[in-house]
Amino acid sequence: MVLALAAHFNWPLRQLDVKNAFLHGILHDEVYMVQPPGFEDPTYPNLVCKLHKSLYGLKQAPRAWNERFTAFLPPLGFTTTYSDSSLFVKAVGSTLVILLLYVDDIIITGNDSLAIQQVIQSLTSEFDLKDLGSLHYFLGIQISRTANGLFLSQHKYVHDLLVKTAMVDSKPCDTPCLPSHRLLKDDGDPYNNPTQYRSVVGALQYLTFTRPDIAFSVHQVCQFMQCPMVSHYTAVKRILRYLKGTMTYGLSYSSSALDIKAFSDADWAGDPNDRRSTTGFVVYLGSNPISWSSKKQQTVSKSSTEAEYRALSSTAAELDWIKQLLSFLQIPISSVPVLFCDNMSAIALSFNPVQHQRTKHIEVDVHFVRERIAQHQLLVQFVSSKEQFADILTKGLSASLFHTHCNNLMLGSSKHEFAGG
Known part of the structure; x- marks a missing residue:
């Protein structure tokens, strides 16, 4: 999602790497180690060392490093959110700086290059950092600038x-x-x-x-x-x-309208081993796919309507999480998110508050989607099965339909148009 926003607003993307990150962590537990070979004290050869800072190999090392780094960010003006503990945002007036942390790898972006550079200088003064320049390769993912945005x-x-x-x-x-x-x-x-x-x-x-x-x-x-x-x-x-x-395939992110739409689908009783259904959804920010899932449902659904309704609920929860993150990033979304489904019965069930005999067994938490619709925080609309982009996440498809949905997922080259809808 952050990369999609960077492509939309044409923000700069910087990458940092912390050298020997785990050695920066300060230990709060009592941890002792034998004197390392070559550094023994000849006067007290039987004594052990008490560690004040973490070392690689300690089970406390990752948490100690994370606590040290995250404690340094609030004085710089950064805040975090319960929605994502690795996301930090600094907002001062119209200036926005976003920092993403994965262990010792850091991505920084925002709408002010000078503010980004100041943050990098502050981090460098505290930690041994390596400035890798513009983001191009991160955790096995190649990111390249294109004429229209980014290609992952x-x-x-x-x-x-x-x-x-x-x-x-x-x-x-x-x-x-x-x-x-x-x-x-x-x-x-x-x-x-x-x-x-x-x-x-x-x-x-x-x-x-x-x-x-x-x-x-x-x-x-x-x-x-x-x-x-x-x-x-x-x-x-x-x-x-x-x-x-398809080795060169990837995702293309470009500037587009900042609205949220999602496609939800389910393959009813598709698994022949336990007859559970598969939920598939894909969420778009504008024309950029930012979240997708293909996951087996936890219980057996008694009808295709129930399976699709459960898929709607899972997608609605994902949309809620994305809205929370966008709000934390101070990115306004003007329109209500639209959720597309190809099952009319499931859509009717999401709108109708009346408890039917056939739906009495459905858990209360699944009706989460109905509450969001009643509060006008979500709009569910029908889409034909041929234009159901999430279909690719629930079952095997013929080659022609599969490649159509690949194009809808912005896969392939850097220039795409939606096919079939």
């Missing part, structure tokens, strides 16, 4: 993964999974290297940060980590073959 990809990450799995010379395929294909729990023989399976699938999970097109396929293979079968690894290899042909 994991090209190098995909290539390294293909090398690791010996799939560099594999034959590409059009889609990451077959249309309407589902994996069975006990299909065939057990895979002889489950550790490798878990490693590759875990790597694919991280790739979904910039590749929502593989989110559903990865969601499927993630369900068999404990006891993978040969057929499950075959599905993993198909995802890798798809990635071989």
